[in-house]
Amino acid sequence: MVGLKRNLQRVFVLCLFIFVAACSEEVKQEVNTDPVTFNAGDECHVCGMLVIEWPGAKGQSINKQSGETLKFCSTTDLFSWWLQPENKTVKAQIYVHDMAKSEWAHPADEHLIDARDAWYVVGSDLIGAMGPTLVSFADESAAQELATKSGGRVLRFDDIDLLVLQEIGKAGHKYAEDHGKQIRESMGVE
Template identity: 35%
Template sequence: MMFTPVSRARLLRHAAAAALLLALGACGRDGATTASTAPLEIDRATTCDLDGMLLADYPGPKAQVHYAGEARPLWFCDTVELFATLLKPEQVRQVRAVYVQDMAKADWASPRGAWFDASTGYFVLGSKRHGSMGPTIASFAQQADAQKFAAEFGGRVLRYAEIKPEMVDLSGGALHDSRM
């Protein structure tokens, strides 16, 4: 088999064309690149995308989901809403990142910061502590913190992938909100 020598200029042109095709492939359908998936922080005006509640006005863990092709995350005032949304069979949007707050570091009454990748976390289901929607699913980055919380407030510790649709109940939401 005989190889034809390729000039350096021709090789560089092919490499540049390949890089351009890769860059275009990384863009969204409309040609715009997708937004960063770093966690954002809530402020006084951040509202829940499901019910319009101001996140800063309510206790308990919050969540944000970054979907492919979306410039901003969808906000959830409660982790129960997060799991109810993500675990629906009709949820087909491509999830790029899911963040929840580490309640070992955030103040329960007014949580700020302490965001971490939900898929790596530990969650306490069935505790006595309530979030913005009533009974909530407490989120923790470390297993020891989740176990300590469960020992004090009840509930069982689960990993992200262990939470199933039948474990998520949104029926108490507005009934527990005395500020509406």
């Protein structure tokens, strides 16, 4: 009888242990990380500008754990955010527009592609939300075609670092200076 009682206690403790372990496991929910559309009123996570009011490729990041979606008015702002040390550890699905299949003035959201697989042109004459920007493509040959026409160069996702963004920023200052000069001249102001 003592043996039976002891075995029942062991079974009870084992069942209790299994029950507690099962209840304490984190419940993992599937998070949808498919790209989402850009809508009126969406603000850029970096600069706060309204995303769809500006031309050029845009970006978005969807957190694989929480499902939180961050939207960016340009690929340059997307990379400005992504390259910050605290963000590189985020498990995220990142998207950009394939500009070979979209109008520059109004990129089509059905042509959002995985940013890590994209080809980027830096140094083109195309102007995005914040001035010169990275132009994204799904296909290397389309990227190379723009780079050849505009004097830019083709990079991959992992090639883009803060030095590349600094180069784009310098081009942006030159663009702003030239644009300001054009406005002053058109108004007859020197």
